[in-house]
Amino acid sequence: MADPRSVAEFIEYDGGQLSLVGSQCGACREVVLALGPRCGNCGSEALDPVQLDDRGVVWTYTICHQAGPGSSRPDDVPHVIGLVELAQGLRVVAPLGVPPAALRIGLPVRLEPLVLAATGGGPERITFQYIATGA
Numbered sequence: 001m002a003d004p005r006s007v008a009e010f011i012e013y014d015g016g017q018l019s020l021v022g023s024q025c026g027a028c029r030e031v032v033l034a035l036g037p038r039c040g041n042c043g044s045e046a047l048d049p050v051q052l053d054d055r056g057v058v059w060t061y062t063i064c065h066q067a068g069p070g071s072s073r074p075d076d077v078p079h080v081i082g083l084v085e086l087a088q089g090l091r092v093v094a095p096l097g098v099p100p101a102a103l104r105i106g107l108p109v110r111l112e113p114l115v116l117a118a119t120g121g122g123p124e125r126i127t128f129q130y131i132a133t134g135a
């Protein structure tokens with residue numbers, strides 16, 4: 001079976017290995033998620049692709065008790081959305097595959113693939129989440 005399709009260009013998934021690609025500004029060194037036309041911090045167009053850290057810590061989170069409109073995982077409630085701070089300094093919004101009772105600010109987490117079921121005859125899709133490093 002072929003690898004599922006990534007839901008975004010900045011999510012690289014090959015042979016079960018997942019990584020996130022960001023941009024680093026050549027002028028101010030700011031690192032952001034994804035590739036953009038210019039730095040949001042200083043406006044420079046000197047951006048280089050950079051592989052983002054696959055580990056971070058929970059900076060904050062919220063527990064959602066209702067699936068969003070059009071959710072591909074309508075039965076996944078409650079679910080947790082977090083803001084994960086990477087060592088490179090950026091914060092990434094992502095689902096947290098952590099039971100609510102185990103959540104805390106500063107919890108060490110690592111990147112993990114999140115496979116979304118095929119819908120409408122299309123292929124499975126791949127996105128990402130963070131799980132506790134001990135999981």
Ligand SMILES: [Zn+2]
Nearest residue numbers: 025028039042
């Ligand atoms: Zn910059």
